Amino acid sequence: MVGTMQQVVLRRYAQGSPRAEDFALVEGPVPVPGDGEVLLKTLWLALDPLIRFAIDEKRLSGVTQVHPGEVMYGPTVSRVVASNHPGYGVGDVVEDRTGWREYAVVAPDKADWRGPPRKLDPGLAPVSTALGALGMPGQTAHACMIGIGRVQAGETVVISAAAGAVGTLAGQIGKVLGARMVGIAGGRAKCAALLELGFDAAVDYKATDFPDQLKAALPGGADVFVDNVGGEVMLAVLPHLKRGARMPVCGFIAYYGMGMEGPGPDRLPGFFRTIMAKGLEVRGFGGFLVGGQQALDDIAGWMREGRIVTPEAVVEGLAAAPDAFAGVFGGNAHVGKLLVRVAAE
Amino acid sequence: MVGTMQQVVLRRYAQGSPRAEDFALVEGPVPVPGDGEVLLKTLWLALDPLIRFAIDEKRLSGVTQVHPGEVMYGPTVSRVVASNHPGYGVGDVVEDRTGWREYAVVAPDKADWRGPPRKLDPGLAPVSTALGALGMPGQTAHACMIGIGRVQAGETVVISAAAGAVGTLAGQIGKVLGARMVGIAGGRAKCAALLELGFDAAVDYKATDFPDQLKAALPGGADVFVDNVGGEVMLAVLPHLKRGARMPVCGFIAYYGMGMEGPGPDRLPGFFRTIMAKGLEVRGFGGFLVGGQQALDDIAGWMREGRIVTPEAVVEGLAAAPDAFAGVFGGNAHVGKLLVRVAAE
Numbered sequence: 001m002v003g004t005m006q007q008v009v010l011r012r013y014a015q016g017s018p019r020a021e022d023f024a025l026v027e028g029p030v031p032v033p034g035d036g037e038v039l040l041k042t043l044w045l046a047l048d049p050l051i052r053f054a055i056d057e058k059r060l061s062g063v064t065q066v067h068p069g070e071v072m073y074g075p076t077v078s079r080v081v082a083s084n085h086p087g088y089g090v091g092d093v094v095e096d097r098t099g100w101r102e103y104a105v106v107a108p109d110k111a112d113w114r115g116p117p118r119k120l121d122p123g124l125a126p127v128s129t130a131l132g133a134l135g136m137p138g139q140t141a142h143a144c145m146i147g148i149g150r151v152q153a154g155e156t157v158v159i160s161a162a163a164g165a166v167g168t169l170a171g172q173i174g175k176v177l178g179a180r181m182v183g184i185a186g187g188r189a190k191c192a193a194l195l196e197l198g199f200d201a202a203v204d205y206k207a208t209d210f211p212d213q214l215k216a217a218l219p220g221g222a223d224v225f226v227d228n229v230g231g232e233v234m235l236a237v238l239p240h241l242k243r244g245a246r247m248p249v250c251g252f253i254a255y256y257g258m259g260m261e262g263p264g265p266d267r268l269p270g271f272f273r274t275i276m277a278k279g280l281e282v283r284g285f286g287g288f289l290v291g292g293q294q295a296l297d298d299i300a301g302w303m304r305e306g307r308i309v310t311p312e313a314v315v316e317g318l319a320a321a322p323d324a325f326a327g328v329f330g331g332n333a334h335v336g337k338l339l340v341r342v343a344a345e
Numbered sequence: 346m347v348g349t350m351q352q353v354v355l356r357r358y359a360q361g362s363p364r365a366e367d368f369a370l371v372e373g374p375v376p377v378p379g380d381g382e383v384l385l386k387t388l389w390l391a392l393d394p395l396i397r398f399a400i401d402e403k404r405l406s407g408v409t410q411v412h413p414g415e416v417m418y419g420p421t422v423s424r425v426v427a428s429n430h431p432g433y434g435v436g437d438v439v440e441d442r443t444g445w446r447e448y449a450v451v452a453p454d455k456a457d458w459r460g461p462p463r464k465l466d467p468g469l470a471p472v473s474t475a476l477g478a479l480g481m482p483g484q485t486a487h488a489c490m491i492g493i494g495r496v497q498a499g500e501t502v503v504i505s506a507a508a509g510a511v512g513t514l515a516g517q518i519g520k521v522l523g524a525r526m527v528g529i530a531g532g533r534a535k536c537a538a539l540l541e542l543g544f545d546a547a548v549d550y551k552a553t554d555f556p557d558q559l560k561a562a563l564p565g566g567a568d569v570f571v572d573n574v575g576g577e578v579m580l581a582v583l584p585h586l587k588r589g590a591r592m593p594v595c596g597f598i599a600y601y602g603m604g605m606e607g608p609g610p611d612r613l614p615g616f617f618r619t620i621m622a623k624g625l626e627v628r629g630f631g632g633f634l635v636g637g638q639q640a641l642d643d644i645a646g647w648m649r650e651g652r653i654v655t656p657e658a659v660v661e662g663l664a665a666a667p668d669a670f671a672g673v674f675g676g677n678a679h680v681g682k683l684l685v686r687v688a689a690e
Contacts, residue, residue, distance in 0.1 A: 063622075230613070230614070230617050249617060249620055249621055250621075251621070252614070252617045252618070252621065255613075255614035255617055255618065258614040259614070259615070260612070260614065260615030260618065261610035261611060261612060261614060261615055262610060262611035262613070262614045263609060263610065263611060264608060264609010264610050264611055265606035265607060265608065265609050265611065266606060266607035266608060266609055266610065266611050266612050266613070267605070267606060267611050267612075267613040268575070268600075268607070268611070268612040268613050268616055269575070269597070269600035269603040269604070269605065269606060269607045270604070270605030270606060271613055271616070272575050272594060272597045272600055272629075273597070273600065273605060274629070275594055275627065275628075275629030276594055276595075276596070276597065276629040276630055277408075277629070278629060279628070279629050279630065280627075280628070280629045281626070281627075281628050281629075282620065282625075282626075282627040282628075282629075283620075283624070283625070283626050283627070284617075284619070284620030284621040284622070284623060284624050284625045284626075284627075285621055285624060
């Protein structure tokens with residue numbers, strides 16, 4: 001396996017929305033596994049918005065950080081191509097976070113709190129779903145709707161960034177639960193895709209009549225607001241929440257480019273006013289709150305029954321990753337999970 | 346009962362912190378009760394910070410509003426001095442919200458959602474406690490600590506505005522529950538009073554070493570943060586909250602003078618970042634969430650057992666109300682419930 005491989009390194013910390021020029025594609029030697037180590041060949045790389053945290057100069061506690069010159073961090077699905085560890089055999093397919101590179105060496109017995117590479121069953125579902133429905137985004141959507149959102153049949157749920165990996169899953173889980181689902185996304189194409197997925201209504205936040213669309217879609221208000229966005233879209237939804245509404249906060253793409261403060265005015269007074277007047281329950285989504293194995297089992301079951309589909313947008317080749325990742329923050333047109341096919345399965 | 350009485354009217358909407366000049370003491374006729382009505386003589390008037398909402402030009406939904414020229418709104422304890430209603434007899438003592446005046450007529454059968462005048466048992470406790478421990482502040486403190494805060498023995502709780510009516514009660518309820526209680530208040534005198542009430546530590550937010558005091562008082566972080574303040578004090582506490590901490594928001598005196606927006610920078614990005622990183626549960630305290638009769642029964646029981654005391658600061662006479670109310674927002678020195686003795690019992 002001696003040879004060279006491609007990898008993407010961070011050139012500089014991102015300022016605001018990441019740009020393709022923040023990254024560089026470079027060659028490096030294929031690493032060699034030592035005792036207890038495994039050599040992985042990357043098949044799939046997930047371009048999660050959350051990765052934005054890793055490339056901020058300001059460190060967020062609990063988040064992996066990438067410094068300029070280092071290989072980019074990211075969730076991956078890989079095949080074992082050499083193994084010096086009894087738990088992993090050549091040909092096994094695993095999910096891990098080995099980053100933007102064609103090969104990586106991992107030491108399963110020295111894993112961090114996230115655990116060693118997770119072995120996948122290619123017979124259960126396409127292995128790429130380990131980065132979406134049958135992975136962290138699925139667990140997040142499950143917890144937002146069930147564990148934290150406690151969605152009941154007949155309730156109304158509104159979801160921002162509804163066309164994303166978490167949003168598309170949360171919307172379909174809501175339909176399984178018997179809720180009325182309203183999705184917010186940018187552009188007509190994404191809104192049409194939401195209706196295809198079973199959402200009862202789709203609202204285009206880029207449309208000039210966004211406030212009217214939102215009002216029309218929520219005539220009786222919402223019981224649950226799954227927020228992935230923050231910022232202006234979130235502030236526009238707040239007046240439509242019912243008293244005592246639950247609001248799981250799964251992400252805040254509007255704020256990813258900021259540290260603790262954004263340009264004024266300060267919106268925190270109004271947020272507190274609304275929380276208080278409506279008795280809202282706002283629950284931040286620490287990674288430690290995800291739904292665990294039960295969530296994966298539930299979602300796998302719904303997938304088998306055909307009640308949940310897992311849209312994916314695939315970009316070909318590692319060299320395309322920087323552009324595609326930058327596009328996430330420019331409101332690109334993909335629906336569902338955004339993946340890079342690093343190598344053919 | 347024909348004659349004149351004193352009352353306080355609003356002269357102009359408050360801008361920022363209320364000032365004594367926003368109010369005027371005027372004479373008016375003592376009202377005459379009609380069919381089904383009751384004439385009440387005000388004994389006690391509570392100067393709750395929440396009244397600030399009533400005198401803002403911007404209306405907050407669900408809040409009683411007072412317009413310039415109208416008599417000020419406020420919670421009261423009164424004696425029935427004439428009755429044309431079979432449910433109320435002369436001499437009965439009741440709790441209601443009849444405002445800043447010496448007499449008021451009410452129609453119990455036409456009460457709003459808050460209900461008719463609540464008859465009090467003067468043998469149970471001093472009737473003024475109906476405006477504090479045995480009224481809405483007590484129910485609020487109970488819900489913050491038990492219903493929403495779910496405080497367990499051995500946990501650490503931090504409370505802002507701890508020397509206020511809700512804070513002093515919440516702190517004592519926390520000690521009943523076996524928690525470690527840390528109070529934040531302004532000035533040495535208030536902090537000393539908190540320790541007298543049983544708080545394990547008191548932190549002075551006006552001291553130059555406030556951040557160090559806070560850090561020293563919360564070496565292991567806090568499981569629950571009962572926030573009555575918002576603003577800089579709240580932002581200083583956030584870094585000390587544990588993962589998954591509960592945060593009942595009971596008030597936000599720092600923001601009362603603002604509408605939905607305050608001067609920049611925007612602190613909402615940092616708030617979302619913290620909520621998410623720590624998996625915080627933030628629960629706004631709509632008035633409809635208070636603990637009901639069970640809360641009052643619990644607190645009355647703890648009062649009888651001597652486990653809860655109810656500090657009061659009393660101002661004499663209606664004419665002193667405007668100054669005293671303005672003082673609430675200037676960080677005056679009272680501890681516990683701030684009351685105006687409008688007439689001797």
